Amino acid sequence: MDIPHGYETPNEAGKVCRLRKALYRLKQSPRAWFGRFTEAMKKYGYRQGNMDHTLFIKHMGGKVTLLIIYVDDMVLTGDGTEEIKRLKGYLSSEFEMKDLGGLKYFLGIEVARSHDSIYLSQQKYVLDLLSETGMLACKPVETPIVQNHHLAIYQDQVPTNKERYQRLVERLIYLSLTRPDIAYAVSFVSQFMHALSEDHMAAMMSILSYLKVAPGQGLIFRKHGHMEVKGYTNADWAGNVTNRRSTSGYFTFVAGNLVTWRSKKQNVVARSTAEAKYRGIEHGICELLWLRILLTEIGFKPQGAMLLYCGNQVAREIANNPVQHDCTKHVEVDRHFIKEKLDVKLIDIPCMRSEEQSAYVLTHAVSARVFQDSLDKLGLGDIYAPT
Known part of the structure; x- marks a missing residue:
């Protein structure tokens, strides 16, 4: 960390900040860490993306190398194998890091490969969610939300557990990263977190029942x-x-x-x-x-x-x-x-x-x-x- 602006030590050069609690507890820690990482990547010749600031790009010899980072987890890819090896060595010299090999699991997203495709899913995330909510033995339904549902906020609605509802919405929003099939249903139920009822909770349970049909469903990328x-x-x-x-x-x-x-x-x-x-x-x-x-x-x-x-x-x-x-x-x-x-x-x-x-x-x-x-x-x- 740097000395805060405005604090001058003319005769005490070399002093540093004494942290009274862990760096991860400080509000400025994410900004300080990402600034340090960005500086290291730019020093090595990488350019920060304009559309996604967590993406770093390098073109060399007609080949491209990409690195994207979330906090301290990163994914490195590209068609320049030698550049990837050099970048791994450079990052190891700059930071304490571990190479986990080929991408298999990233932020709750499972990655599977075949000879002609890449598959992304969140099967474990879905099964854990169903287990925690007691819905593993539920009866599956064919769609995440019923047709002509007429969900809204009514004057005589019966209230329900607000904290549980909000936690479920947050988890389903993250699940929709690889499940576009529940995007509409999750978007709709998230509109009632401030004034929910038993009908809204029933709609939430309907989404979980739909997930029981195919917990491993996900995105397939092919040429x-x-x-x-x-x-x-x-x-x-x-x-x-x-x-x-x-x-x-x-x-x-x-x-x-x-x-x-x-x-x-x-x-x-x-x-x-x-x-x-x-x-x-x-x-x-x-x-x-x-x-x-x-x-x-x-x-x-x-x-x-x-x-x-x-x-x-x-x-x-x-x-x-x-x-x-x-x-x-x-x-x-x-x-x-x-x-x-x-x-x-x-x-x-x-x-x-x-x-x-x-x-x-x-x-x-x-x-x-x-x-x-x-x-x-x-x-x-x-x-x-x-x-």
């Missing part, structure tokens, strides 16, 4: 022979019974593999279905732009316009219409942002059929058949399922 970046976006209209706000959702794919997704209640009340879906398009475009810059930093800049699929014809027509009408003034800022990206050919919004809309499960509670069809399109799988 598809292209580097196309595309997304699917959707939004409901006034789906929240309490305040009539809409829910936006999007999936994004890179090289044919699902990489990011989100289901989130919109900040304002939409006055029409077109407006709700139009704001959903904006959220999808922002995510695609973020991915484009990140891929460019790594060295895989997308070629051509990125595709963003939206099933609402009116929203697409507003986006492509160069004339500003009175009926679109309430979304004027969103409209100019979207039109600007369309004009420079960064984004294209093609037509699609409703049954091809994968993002529908991020904004609606659907039937078991529609839910399963969507999961098949997303490329989710369970390598632990019996064959």
Whole structure:
């Protein structure tokens, strides 16, 4: 640690701070540690990512080496094996560290490999969660949330255990890192943590019952022979019974593999279905732009316009219409942002059929058949399922 600013020791050079408690207990310890690590990586020739400050990148000889860190756990990858060995040696000389070999487990996420794919799941995390909540012997259900649930905040609702509910929501939010199938359900139940009822707790138990079906389900990444970046976006209209706000959702794919997704209640009340879906398009475009810059930093800049699929014809027509009408003034800022990206050919919004809309499960509670069809399109799988 450095001497605090403002504390001068003109005749006492070489003095240091005496810590009266562990460094990890101090509020400035994460900043001090990450600053020290960043300084060491930059000194060795690595560049800090602009889109993700925990990502460090180095290009040398046509090859790329990447390091990403979370607190003191890091993942190192790239196509330059010699550079990876040199970086390990450098980090060992700078810090006290241990090389755990090939990536198998990282922050609760299990990594499995085959000759042609990589599989991410949180099976142990799910089983531990079911065991702690007493749901290991529960009856499985086909969907994480029932269709036409009408969950809201009512005046005569029966209260329940608030602390337990909040802990479960926090754990499910972390689980949704590898489980896009529960993204909508978790996003919805998390809106009632301040005023929950027995109905909300029953919805929470329904999510846990769904996890019992396939605790090892996760993401599969394979080579598809292209580097196309595309997304699917959707939004409901006034789906929240309490305040009539809409829910936006999007999936994004890179090289044919699902990489990011989100289901989130919109900040304002939409006055029409077109407006709700139009704001959903904006959220999808922002995510695609973020991915484009990140891929460019790594060295895989997308070629051509990125595709963003939206099933609402009116929203697409507003986006492509160069004339500003009175009926679109309430979304004027969103409209100019979207039109600007369309004009420079960064984004294209093609037509699609409703049954091809994968993002529908991020904004609606659907039937078991529609839910399963969507999961098949997303490329989710369970390598632990019996064959």
